[in-house]
Amino acid sequence: MANKEKKPELTPWQKEHAAFEQKKAAEAAKKAREEKRKKQPIQTESVIEKYDAPTKTPKTKKARVPILKQIKNLFVITEKKPVVENLTKMWPFLLLAIVGIVSSAYVISPLSKIGSFTPQGNQHESAKQIAAATNIKTGDHVWRIINSEKKIAANITNTFPRIKSVAITFKFPNHFFAKITEHRECLYLKTGNTYQIVLSNGEIVKDEQINAQNLKSMPVLDGFSAQEAKSFAIAYETLKDKVKSQITTVTKTPTKVTKDFIAIEMKDGNEVRVPLSQMEDKLPYYTSVATQLTEPSVVDMEAGIYAKSKDAYQKDLDDANKKTIPSTSSPATPASATPTSGDSANNGATTTSSTTTSSTTASSTTANPTAAGQ
Numbered sequence: 001m002a003n004k005e006k007k008p009e010l011t012p013w014q015k016e017h018a019a020f021e022q023k024k025a026a027e028a029a030k031k032a033r034e035e036k037r038k039k040q041p042i043q044t045e046s047v048i049e050k051y052d053a054p055t056k057t058p059k060t061k062k063a064r065v066p067i068l069k070q071i072k073n074l075f076v077i078t079e080k081k082p083v084v085e086n087l088t089k090m091w092p093f094l095l096l097a098i099v100g101i102v103s104s105a106y107v108i109s110p111l112s113k114i115g116s117f118t119p120q121g122n123q124h125e126s127a128k129q130i131a132a133a134t135n136i137k138t139g140d141h142v143w144r145i146i147n148s149e150k151k152i153a154a155n156i157t158n159t160f161p162r163i164k165s166v167a168i169t170f171k172f173p174n175h176f177f178a179k180i181t182e183h184r185e186c187l188y189l190k191t192g193n194t195y196q197i198v199l200s201n202g203e204i205v206k207d208e209q210i211n212a213q214n215l216k217s218m219p220v221l222d223g224f225s226a227q228e229a230k231s232f233a234i235a236y237e238t239l240k241d242k243v244k245s246q247i248t249t250v251t252k253t254p255t256k257v258t259k260d261f262i263a264i265e266m267k268d269g270n271e272v273r274v275p276l277s278q279m280e281d282k283l284p285y286y287t288s289v290a291t292q293l294t295e296p297s298v299v300d301m302e303a304g305i306y307a308k309s310k311d312a313y314q315k316d317l318d319d320a321n322k323k324t325i326p327s328t329s330s331p332a333t334p335a336s337a338t339p340t341s342g343d344s345a346n347n348g349a350t351t352t353s354s355t356t357t358s359s360t361t362a363s364s365t366t367a368n369p370t371a372a373g374q
Contacts, residue, residue, distance in 0.1 A: 106173070114140050115174035122180040125160050130178065133159040142174050153178075161203045186236060188220045189229050195220070200237050202230030219247040228252075228260075228276065235280040242287055258302055269296035271310065 153166035187198035260276040298313040
């Protein structure tokens with residue numbers, strides 16, 4: 001009996017086959033469970049899973065607080081907000097409020113009215129005259145000057161030719177200052193027996209006439225037109241002080257070739273003849289030429305630059321005059337005076353030609369000094 005109940009021992013192959021069958025059966029059972037789970041509806045969480053899972057709070061949108069309410073809350077002092085913290089947040093609004101109150105008080109107060117308008121640096125026009133040119137009254141508002149500063153400055157410069165520029169500054173609460181810069185006086189314009197001042201910009205001060213006894217040490221333009229005086233003044237201002245300080249009188253000596261030829265008398269005894277249109281370019285060379293002169297001479301700058309003694313230059317002009325005088329001319333004509341001057345010079349009389357004599361002779365005969373010198 002014992003032998004019948006005893007199971008036969010499996011071979012190794014049988015053992016492997018049995019293990020394979022068990023594994024295959026387990027996989028089939030697992031696959032069947034997965035298919036069954038897919039076919040079933042969504043499973044509800046178990047009680048344990050439900051209470052163990054973390055709770056999810058829904059997101060709530062913050063309500064928008066109006067700006068006025070936010071500003072109002074800044075001024076509400078609560079126990080949770082210390083006073084210092086409230087003041088820190090409130091100070092920009094407090095500052096704006098204070099500035100607004102002070103500005104409004106200034107605008108409506110008498111301090112916003114013009115208290116004074118004081119010109120500074122004016123030497124020829126009075127403060128009252130300058131203030132009148134602005135059309136400003138003491139009771140006007142300060143904003144009238146602040147908003148029209150350039151226009152007021154232009155009114156002053158247009159009214160007074162001496163004034164070059166005006167800079168207006170404001171001093172709180174209601175005081176204004178006008179810094180005046182004037183054109184420099186540089187020349188005199190002689191017309192007949194009267195003298196008028198020519199400014200550095202070429203403008204002529206027509207409302208002032210100077211007596212010959214009251215002339216300052218400035219060059220005198222004799223017989224120039226207003227436009228010619230302006231051209232000379234503009235060129236004169238470009239020269240160095242070393243040259244400007246030498247000029248005394250200037251006359252016109254036109255020739256056939258050069259209509260704007262002028263004669264400039266120098267303090268060192270020399271005379272410079274140069275076209276007015278070329279004066280700015282050529283006259284600066286005078287200082288180097290003057291150092292080489294040993295006697296009073298005429299420096300001619302009409303065509304190039306050359307110098308001759310005054311006597312020799314005048315003789316050349318006289319000789320040129322004789323050639324241009326017709327032989328049939330009557331002795332009563334003005335040109336007959338020229339040979340007389342030449343005869344007196346030939347007789348040994350020591351006559352020194354003045355600026356007026358040489359200029360008149362050259363102008364009346366329209367001789368070319370360049371050709372005479374050559």
